[in-house]
Amino acid sequence: MPLLGHIGQKSASRAKSNDILAIPYPSGPVTGDLAATRAIRSLGWTEYVLPDSSHYYYHATQRITTDIDLRNPKKLQVVTEYVEKRLLNETTMPPPEGWELWLKDVGVMRHEVVPVKSWVNHKLRIITSEPPPIVVGEGVIMERFSEDDKLDMEYRYWGYLEGHPAHAPLSSETHTEAMDALKWSYTDCLLPTVRPAPPPFAPQECQELMNLLRSFDSTSRNAVIVQTRVVSRVLLRVAQWRQINYRPDKPLPRDAIKGAPETHIPFRRAALDFLVACLCLGIPYIFMTRTRYHHFDEESGLHTAGPMLMLSACACLVAAVILSASVTFLSLPQLDDVARLTGFLAILFSGTSMASSVLALFRYKTEIDRTIVYIGSEGFRQLSRTRVIMSLPLVFLAWAIAAFMTGITFYAFRGASVTNRMEVRHPFESYTHWAVVGTLGALGGMLFVVALLARR
Numbered sequence: 001m002p003l004l005g006h007i008g009q010k011s012a013s014r015a016k017s018n019d020i021l022a023i024p025y026p027s028g029p030v031t032g033d034l035a036a037t038r039a040i041r042s043l044g045w046t047e048y049v050l051p052d053s054s055h056y057y058y059h060a061t062q063r064i065t066t067d068i069d070l071r072n073p074k075k076l077q078v079v080t081e082y083v084e085k086r087l088l089n090e091t092t093m094p095p096p097e098g099w100e101l102w103l104k105d106v107g108v109m110r111h112e113v114v115p116v117k118s119w120v121n122h123k124l125r126i127i128t129s130e131p132p133p134i135v136v137g138e139g140v141i142m143e144r145f146s147e148d149d150k151l152d153m154e155y156r157y158w159g160y161l162e163g164h165p166a167h168a169p170l171s172s173e174t175h176t177e178a179m180d181a182l183k184w185s186y187t188d189c190l191l192p193t194v195r196p197a198p199p200p201f202a203p204q205e206c207q208e209l210m211n212l213l214r215s216f217d218s219t220s221r222n223a224v225i226v227q228t229r230v231v232s233r234v235l236l237r238v239a240q241w242r243q244i245n246y247r248p249d250k251p252l253p254r255d256a257i258k259g260a261p262e263t264h265i266p267f268r269r270a271a272l273d274f275l276v277a278c279l280c281l282g283i284p285y286i287f288m289t290r291t292r293y294h295h296f297d298e299e300s301g302l303h304t305a306g307p308m309l310m311l312s313a314c315a316c317l318v319a320a321v322i323l324s325a326s327v328t329f330l331s332l333p334q335l336d337d338v339a340r341l342t343g344f345l346a347i348l349f350s351g352t353s354m355a356s357s358v359l360a361l362f363r364y365k366t367e368i369d370r371t372i373v374y375i376g377s378e379g380f381r382q383l384s385r386t387r388v389i390m391s392l393p394l395v396f397l398a399w400a401i402a403a404f405m406t407g408i409t410f411y412a413f414r415g416a417s418v419t420n421r422m423e424v425r426h427p428f429e430s431y432t433h434w435a436v437v438g439t440l441g442a443l444g445g446m447l448f449v450v451a452l453l454a455r456r
Contacts, residue, residue, distance in 0.1 A: 036071040043080060045070060048166040058167040059083075063094045065120070065164055066103035068113065078113040079103065087117070091131050098123055099132045100168075102160065120160060122168055126153040127160055148250060155239040155252050158232045165228040178231040179213060181238050182206045200241035209234060276388065281398055284391040312357040315393040319353040322346060322400045329407060342407035349400035356392035363389045 040047060040057070047070075049055045056067050064083065070076045082103070087093055095101055100120045107114040120127050126145075145153065161168070185199035186206035201209070209230070216227040243252050277284065326346040335343070363386060 036073060036076070039073070039076060040070050043076075046167070048164075050166070054163065056164055058164075060167075061094065063100040064103060065100060065167065066115075067163075068103060068105045068115065074111070075105075075113050079115060082115045091117075095119065096132050102127070120157070122161075122171075125157045126150075127156040128153060148247065151239065151242060151247065152253055155236070155243075158236040158239060162229055162232040162236065165225050165232065168228075170224065170228040170231060174235075175213065175227070175231055178234040179210065181234060182210050182213075186210075197241075197245035200237050280388065280391060280395045283394050283398065284387040286391065286394075309361065312361055312393055315397050316354045316357050319350040319357075319393075319397050319400060322397070322404055323350040323354075326350065326400075326404055326407075329404070329411075332411065335411060339407045339410040342403045342410065346400050346404040346407060349396045349403055353393050353396035353400060356389075356396060360390045360393055 037047075044059050044061055045057045046060065047055060047057050055069075056065060057070050058065050062083065066079060068075050068079055070079060083093075087101075093101075098121055100122075102118045102120050103115045104118065105113055106116045116129075118127050118129055119132050121132070128145075182201060183206075185201040186203060188199040189201075189203040189206070212230060213227065216223045218224065240252065243250075323346075326343050329346075330340065330343045
């Protein structure tokens with residue numbers, strides 16, 4: 001769909017000629033109600049239809065941007081009343097120089113419109129719900145926010161600029177910053193340093209993006225719009241990379257990207273995740289924030305699977321010990337059926353643990369080589385295939401240990417040795433059973449107390 005700027009006849013004399021935008025993308029024609037279009041134009045709004053069929057509206061006089069569909073008469077009426085009545089009572093309109101207002105719809109119901117305002121500053125690259133100060137001072141404004149808030153606001157700003165690239169010009173400093181980020185990432189790929197974090201872009205990505213940014217014609221308005229979107233996507237990746245490597249405990253805001261789908265997990269997927277978590281003893285959740293940890297080799301200049309290699313080696317070693325002990329356990333005389341079955345299960349689980357360690361290493365190596373950052377595809381509420389695969393060695397090892405201990409317990413309490421036809425000797429007296437149960441209860445109580453103290 002072509003990117004067009006619709007400007008009314010009344011405001012055409014006040015608008016520049018380059019406000020009418022068009023990008024020749026192959027798609028169908030733009031259709032709409034003529035009466036709604038005239039109403040939008042008469043109120044001073046400019047409609048921008050992007051090539052991905054998304055659209056937004058900008059009021060040049062009031063410096064207001066909105067994603068609400070103003071072609072709907074009811075929504076247009078709500079926005080008009082909000083701007084003309086409520087905004088004038090709450091804040092000074094138009095906003096101070098360098099600021100613009102962004103109206104979003106946070107209504108839950110289908111036909112409900114609840115406008116919420118946010119303030120955008122293109123120079124400071126921030127989006128905040130707090131009104132701008134009367135006296136503009138960059139240092140004073142930025143001191144009001146912490147470092148985490150600055151990263152979140154920058155991420156929100158680049159997401160805003162990606163979804164609204166037509167009305168705000170891109171500064172040359174922003175274009176230079178995107179090029180510098182690509183050059184820096186390309187240098188880290190060619191000449192690796194001792195930094196533990198991998199570069200945010202792969203070498204091929206750096207070359208293609210730098211060639212793409214150099215190819216834009218600065219005199220063409222349409223090319224500038226596409227360039228704005230590319231630059232915002234590059235700096236969005238940089239913000240995502242900073243969050244993953246330097247602030248993994250706090251995710252980025254999920255509502256920053258325009259048109260991003262809400263993370264709604266279906267009931268079947270939630271039930272499947274719960275079942276898998278129970279079968280895996282909750283071990284996949286240990287790898288929630290550890291799937292990208294790696295070790296940097298200073299001699300070779302490569303990122304290696306150091307922590308995962310050590311974890312897999314330890315799991316294989318313990319699994320081999322359990323396998324050897326289970327084979328020895330099966331050779332004991334007078335085993336009943338339950339003890340023999342648990343011994344076989346311990347052998348199977350320990351062998352599978354050693355085999356899955358190899359699969360986990362290959363999967364981890366693939367995750368290290370992948371430099372593309374995915375945000376929103378994996379969360380704390382949803383188990384991914386990577387986390388399940390990487391937890392399989394520990395899961396099978398835990399089940400092997402449980403099966404082996406169960407077999408030992410059944411053999412100790414139910415096993416018997418026959419000395420002759422008339423005498424059957426049990427290995428333990430009855431009072432020892434209660435002693436073992438009491439000891440297990442005491443140990444369980446100690447572990448429970450330690451768990452409570454650890455949470456404080």
